[in-house]
Amino acid sequence: MIEAALSACGVTKKIGATTIVDGVDLNLRPREITALLGPSGAGKSTLLRLLAGLEGLDAGEVTIGGSALSRPGLTVPPEKRQTGLVFQDFALFPHLTALENVRFGLPHLTKADGRALALSWLDRMQLAARSGAYPAELSGGEQQRVAIARALAPQPAAILMDEPFSGLDPALRGGVAALTLAVIRDAGVPALWVTHDPSEAMMLADTLAVMQSGQIVQSGPPETVYRSPIDLAVAQALGPINEIRLTEDAGVALVRPEDLVLDPDGPIGATVTSVQFTGPTWRLLAMADGQNLMIDLPASTLPPASGSAVHLTIRSRS
Amino acid sequence: MSLRSSFLVAVGALFVLSACGNSQPADDPSASDASSGPQSVTLYSTRHYDADQLIFDAFEAQTGIEVQAREAGAAQLLETMRAEGDASPADVILAADAGSLWRFKDAGLTQAVASETLETAIPARLQDAENHWFGLAKRYRIIAYDPERLSAEQVSSMTNLTAAEMEGEICVRSSSNVYNLSLMGELIDRLGSVGAQQWADSVVGNMARDPSGGDTDQIRAIAAGACSAAIVNHYYWVRLSQSESEADLDVAASTMLSFADAGNGTHTNVTAAGVAANAPNPEGAVAFIEFLASPEGQALLVSDTKEFPVVAGVPLPAGLDGLPEIIESDLDLSTLGNNQVEAQQIFDRAGWP
């Protein structure tokens, strides 16, 4: 297996006069799962297709371990670049069993070896018992696990996943995602995971990259991006956020709802307008100096009543 | 599984195709080579009757020559032979109208035949002057009528159909039909171009309805009361009178035939045969036509069609014996073909669809 990074450098793609992907730099390292987040239309899927070689690029370069895969005028086709692809609609071959689907990418092996290898991948995906089933007989979660086993079996140089879990039932989703991402990390390949679910991405990815209007505006470990977003848009991409103007001159502070705490001596006075129960927390909506605030309190505390006046302080983090 | 079986079906069908392609002796010119193996004769025919197979079988039993038949309309057969050119497998052309044979001859698709047997068996009037074709069975284009509405006198002649009293009484098929063209060919000869044109104009004026359907439909229309006279070939009525259907028998019972005069006797036409210009087996072709002119061939030829045999002494098929006496026109049948183009022009000018 090649343990090499898949890198994009200044990658640009235009359709007509519109720039869909605009000078993106991205480095996908082995054993690391990079989640690509951003609103729809930001260019996430196009970037993935450029990395996969499904489309040619207009400027920049895609390299793996230093050798070029794509640059203007050159596109190593998908079948030659050893990148595994996983799609939202699973894209399993309907006429082949789970085992045959996985074996599809292993034509160079003998039948017995191919079977054995395919079975071992299904086993890692906890699907050994379903190896003889056709896609139509598998649940959505099972189908996606087969698709990932299929993508990993030929030992690709990288794996690219386009919203792989968004077609699944919410109840199944977390489990399937955790299992498959663990297996992928284990396989040691660089992985790109396009998703629009920030909490899932923060929980399971090693690196977040936030894309807006064709550009990657911030990337880094999940906590860094969450705690220190470079702007309001990035902050909003990862979860609810308050904009608080403390003084006329100091500008605006971005504060997560859980970082506002009740404190009788706190500097911010507010009136509670609504109290909602979300499960793990109480979400208070409050009004302070004409600003709307969201405050998350642990569910174990007793929340203030709607209409009561409270004082708040911003929790500091080191 | 279904993939595999679909493939098998497709491959199997291809094998069948190649196998049947090989088993077509008629397609292979060498098969009709007289010197090797069993002989065959290819017949291009406008007829298709169950008795035809009996004719072929009887001919093969007598001569050892097998008959391969292609059946289609005369115009189609002619175009097919043109398209086939020199390589045409046709030996014999058999068509149900002298006018049709004239077209084949005119297109250079027939050849002259020297056969003593045919010359003696068939009246000279029913042969081509240059012996390109020979009439083998006679049909008459006559008037069927409703005896309750018309007297025999009123329909005793084709020219009576122009009378003012016949207005709204006549049913007849479209003019593009070769039977009507041949009838008009005779009328041109008898009445002259001007007279024939007047005849056509008047008949169009007397029509009960626009021409539609075939001759049988006209006879049925009389029985239904839609008109009282129709120009038809005699055998269409005879077939109705011999039908197994009760309704057809009723139609025949309520109508009568008048072997009407067409200027000088009843308009006569023939089913005729000729030898193809490029016949691969001309001897076999002549032998086949001679067989059709033999008493055995004659009887088989007319048994289903209800035509009249051309050879004297051959018994009439069932249904023809009760018909009134017929005075045939003495016109040379070659005239019908020669007048064909003018006939169509007259019909077109008369507005006879």
Add this chain to the structure above:
Amino acid sequence: MLLAVVGLSAPLLSAGLMGVLSGGGETWAHISGTTLSTYAGSTVVMLVLTGILVLVFAIPAAWLVTMHEFPGRRFLEWLLILPLAAPAYVLAIAYANLLGVAGPVQSGLRDMTGLSARDYWFPDINSLPGLSVILAAALYPYVYLAARAAFTTTSICTLDAARTLGARPRDLLLRVALPAARPAIIAGLSLALMEAAADYGAADYLGVQTLTVGVFRAWSSYGDVGAGARLALILLALAVFLQWLERFDRGSAGSEATSKRWQSLTRARLNGWHGWAAAGFCFALFSLGFGIPVLRLLWIAIDTNAPVASLSGAAVNSILLAAAGASLAFIAGLAVALGARRKTGLSRLARLAASGGYAVPGAVLALGGLIVIGWLGLGLTGHVALLVLIWIYVCRFTVAGAEPMQAALARAPKSMDQAARSLAASPLRRLVRVDLPIAMSGAVVAALILFVEILKELPATLMLRPTGWDTLAVRAYGYASDERVAEATVPCLLITLAGLVPVILLSVRLSRARPGETA
């Protein structure tokens, strides 16, 4: 693929080329001076009338069976497809007999009223309107199927939404369902009209001089291929128009079935006479297109004790030709379907050539075949004629075979091909291991449709068949035009019976297409 493009388009192009090149000989002068306006006029009137009738028949029927519950609805739903089994010329033969002045209908009328045939007016079936009614009765299922599919799949949610907004049932059809189904209905209509324009048998039998009849006659009566080709030019223009119509706002048709979940239909129950009226309408439509003509032919066959034995040769020929033509058209159709997935210029051309062949009447293609043979200096004998005939079958019907396989491929998402590419599969491997097996799921339907279409084919077979290769269709038509309807009944019924097999298979598939619906 290049071979497929050339092979599929050669007859069509040569007919077109010959039409342009032929200097307009004597025959053309005659035709253009006398019958051309009749040919063109009756074709246009026939298409307009047929089109209107097809819509009037098919749309209410589709609306009734998809949105309502009434007595016999489930049975009628598939009875309404059966007219696809019988070719139009079979209907023409049956109705000309049934409705003629001496037929049982008019006779019965006279017996009942005591009137004579001259005392009343009765519509003449041997006429342009008669032909249009018969074609509409034979071809309405194209629109019925399209409209039914569109009503069931696209608009259930929209309709439910419209209902909650207070739309009345009539508004639902006129303002919501019909506009939503329009692309599908237009596509179905253009298919029906292509078939109507291509019809030779029914028009010729009823004595209506359409352009297709004219093309045939230019060849058969005047022997003038050039004049035929000139007439064919008009038909080619018509075919281009109908093709364009079929693709007309396909873009919006592409929005169908975005949701993979099937909504179970709640049908409005029609009670009392409303229900019986709905059932009566659907049953009348089925009777018109299938029940009445088939029963009439059956009755004649029994009444006259029609002979069967002499047909075995024709039946064998029919089966051989249909099997051979269907196998080759199947392979060509598979190539076109697989090619369409690749979207190269050449595969697009192949698809265009194939659909062009379907849009053009068989008589025109046969004419083109004759022209090609003429240019090659070959005689149309024996094996050559057989091969040309099968070649014309392939040109005409390839797209009918490609369609079900293309539909199967279309159900497979695009990402499947991309997934295969990412697994290092070469183009050949993707073709053989992925696309081919998926396309094969439409194979049975494709093969059956091809087989039956060729079995029913009349004009090209009439023009090109070699000696000894009469088919059931040729025999049926020959007997009928020789005024021997009784003998024509058995081959007509045999063709219809064969046609029933794929139609029933198709209707079973369609009823399975909505697993959410309680069957």
